[in-house]
Amino acid sequence: MPPAHNPVTAFAKHNHKSCRGDVLDNADRMVRDAGLRLTPVRRRVLEILVEGHRAMGAYQVLERLAEDGFAKQPPVAYRALDFLVEHGLVHRIRRLNAFAACMQPGVAHAPAFFICLHCEGVAEAPAFDVSDALKKTGDEMGFRVERMNIEAVGICPNCLQGNGK
């Protein structure tokens, strides 16, 4: 089940300024500084996710890529997505088998995701309390945490007020 096609805007307040060019600029800088390459496909995938401003499945991304003349084969999307996830520019939302552009690139990592069961919107929220607690729980058992997936499903503020969808 791919995520909804309806243009859900993240319901949480977030920095809209950073949604477009800023995210891309940041990506350019960060990738360059790390000695990596933001190739055309990779950049375009990030753009697609930023423009969509929602969680998208790999095959949805692939469709968009095809419109831009890229080959329409799964590895094209998955490779770019994997690269972007690996370097923190995109988050993978396991619960939805979907991907979303990171809206606080280079700043808040280990975010939490809030997924609305009603409107299917997804909000990324900085959640240092949560990730710190999780790291600490790991520490206590001698587990070295490298990555985290912190996701909640429920009902978003809009839908609770009957404004959803």
Place this chain on the structure above:
Amino acid sequence: MPPAHNPVTAFAKHNHKSCRGDVLDNADRMVRDAGLRLTPVRRRVLEILVEGHRAMGAYQVLERLAEDGFAKQPPVAYRALDFLVEHGLVHRIRRLNAFAACMQPGVAHAPAFFICLHCEGVAEAPAFDVSDALKKTGDEMGFRVERMNIEAVGICPNCLQGNGK
């Protein structure tokens, strides 16, 4: 990629007493009290997960079911797994597309999962700090949290000491 077949024991200390009969007894009781039915397939799936004592993919469970004479069609496993997950007897580990019997049934819910990248073991740990923090983060944005997936990947204590796998 289904989880490893090797018999990984959860690396975290946990209550081994509750691993076998206790979990099943608890399931019987809880399901009866809730006016539900722990049918043969459902009970067998829970047993399989408890015996395996590790995260298993739906198709791995299905194989085991087939050995016991149940039909070898995906819905057979998925229905039973969905039921068990819905009622808190089994946890779904999104990161692995896998399922694991709940080892603290009826007690600690909203656990966190620690997944070792080296030995592929999975440990369920009570993590009230983490889930409370996540709920609180939700509250602050007016989001009503209904379920959570809290997962960490990294290196487990055994593998850090070179004892893994």
Place this chain on the structure above:
DNA sequence: TATTACAATGATATAATATAACATTACATA
């Protein structure tokens, strides 16, 4: 006990997600 309604299962088909593998091309640098 017959009726009825609903829950659960059987069974077939297919959808959706993801990766393997290998050939080819681009890029950086010796």
Place this chain on the structure above:
DNA sequence: TATGTAATGTTATATTATATCATTGTAATA
């Protein structure tokens, strides 16, 4: 230019999950 590595093209396939509809079981009630 030669060489090694990274990235992409391409084909095929693996893995995970669901839709659908027929059938059977279960429990409450007329």
